[in-house]
Amino acid sequence: MDNKTQDNTPQSNAVVSARDFCVYYGTHKAVKNINVDFARGKVTAIIGPSGCGKSTFLRCINRMNDLVDGCTTSGKLMLNGVDIYHKRLDVTELRRRVGMVFQRPNPFPKSIYDNVAFGVRLKGRIARSDLDEIVEKSLRGAALWEEVKDRLSSSALGLSGGQQQRLCIARALAIRPEVLLMDEPCSALDPKSTARIEDLIAELSGKYTIAIVTHNMQQASRVSDNTAFFYEGNLIEFGETAKIFTNPKKQETNDYITGRFG
């Protein structure tokens, strides 16, 4: 994608838009001049070799990189047209609207119920019956309800890895985010669990805007509508998944998806 031909205003259906967005770790420029739009209700896969800045970019969308010392940004990154890195932006509010699922399942050492209810309780007091409803809905949404409905009060740490990851998705869904960021959500899971998560992503697409970082190109082609290929901090190519995987415009993309490097 050519930076110069890119329209500087976000497309009308874009939820997340980056314009000349750069990320620095100290003086090292890890993400370079990104221009991209993630469309509403679509699943966008971000692929690329290790260290290409794809996770860094993803983590900027809900400002998780604030936790990293010496991490700075330039350019614009917008959520529904509002600058994510605006000084007066309420970060907690942003994170509530942009949920995140991490590489390794990270449920809290609390009960399954409390894990899902955690984000909901943040908003303030809520009636128990309403909370029950949200928990059930979220667990159903994450296709976990049937497996855990009898043991909601037992520790989340007793679940299998795949179940834990779906619980983390349910936890993220419980606060009804607009965008769901997934940072290699299946890399720590076995193939069976991976298949379930992929099914879940397919179910969620349309309802949520999803950005998923993955190393697995088959996964990207299976679950995503659009694909962005990152290489050495640059966004090399962005487009419909089918096109990228069948007919990439750039040589690097072709090399990567055919397994020449990465």
Place this chain on the structure above:
Amino acid sequence: MNDRSRKIIDSSFSKLAKISLALMCAAVAAFTLPIIIKGAGAFLFTATSEHEKILEENFGADLSDGQKERIKRGEIQKEKIFSEILELENRKSLEAQKIITDEIDAAFAKLQKQTDSVLSAAKLTSSKRRKAFADISTSIWGDFASRVKEATQMAEKNGAAVSFEKFLEKCSEDVTERAKQYSGSKALKAQIKPVARAALRRSICQLPNSELELSRKRLSEINAAYFTFKSGVNKLLGPVDAKQKASEKLPRNKYGQSRMDMARKVFEESVCKIRVIATDKNGHSTFQSVQTKEYFKGTPVEKIFDEIEENFDALMQPHFVFYGGFFTNDPVDSNLLGGIFPMIVGTFYLTLGSMLIAAPLGIIAAIYFSEYAKPSKITSALKMCVGTLAGVPSIVFGLFGLAFLIDTLKISDGKSVIAGSATLALLILPTIVQSCAESLKSVPQTYREASLGLGAGKWYTICTVILPAALPSMLTGIIISMGRAAGETAPIIFTAATSTGVALGLSQIFTNPTPALPWNIYNICSEHEAAEMVEHVQYGMVFTLMGIVLSLNLVAIIIRAKLQRR
């Protein structure tokens, strides 16, 4: 390195590790077993009937009929011994007394008859006169010396040594008085000069009085030995009668031995053996330990001794007891009687007090270090300070508590529980900060990410995710520090500890010092006037302190296990 040598190194290392572990276990066992066994002896022991008597009279214990019956049975046996002792002291050997009075009477009768030779002797020059008087004295006293010896032996054999000693003293006065009367009689007064009369008087008294003195000395040695024996019996069985009991000021003297082990010890050391005054070759008086039975061979004292030895169990009424009061009773008479309640309470006050001060401060500091502090020179300097503080010797903390908290801040007029607690809190604060910061650091970063990713604020994340996750290991660290606070001695010497006293009420902790186990263990082991009589209390205190510290650690383990299961 080839495969063979690698294997040899591996196997020898594992053997070495096993040996060192076994050695450690053995050392721990060698260290704890005596404390457990002897410490349990402080409250599980074979008691004598005196035990219940002490409980009843000092701690208002209600005795069962069986216990009262047992005390009575013991009393009856003791009564027998006591009556024999009292009888012995008042027994008079009239025969022996008569021998001596007769002798004295006879001597003075002879003197009356020799008035003429006295008169003529008085006229001689002084040196000749002295010799003449001495001759007269020898002639009238005859074999008085052997008679006195005979009478003394007789009295000794009859067990009348105590009264006979007094009698001899009186005799000696009597002889002097009679000699004075004789030399001052009208017949002599008119004819003899005062100087000669005085010489006459001295001559008459000298021989009998020196004999009487000799016997008296011998008897007083015997009687001193007897009273040593008697005080041993008193120590073993208690005072001989109510009068003596009332006159004893120290509670320890009001009762006999309440523990069988102590009773046997006292019997062997103070009743079977006595210390007597003996004169060595150079004429110096020294103490010598002799067997009672041999020393008093053939006298009624030997009989009393035999009776005690034969009826030992009947006298002591041994029975096994669990003395729970060891933990709940106040000590009486420097821990010789009673329990260690104030020390336990004091230890709890100091420990809990230091915890209440140190735990919140420590947790806050730990949260700051692990969650808020950005890496900077100031942060690392602060961390270094905390680390250094953890290495400061505890005695320095004690001095600091005295100099700063008490003398400068004047948080109390002198030693007090609050000053001790604050000092202990300072002592354990660095440990708590370090262990809590370590616990917080060990909470996986993913928890923080998950919580922040859900839109939680930092403070909310700390309270709802990080602290609960770190709680088990934080509590472990805190409770182990608590164990350390419970056992520290040096800081409380200067700030809170006192060797005696009763358990404090809550309102007194700001003003009063308190006894506490660590300090009192030192005190009772090295400063106690009768340390060998309170060995069971020493072990009991050590046992209790170890029990407190170990049960705190056990609580830590249980809490940890429970919280981790969740």
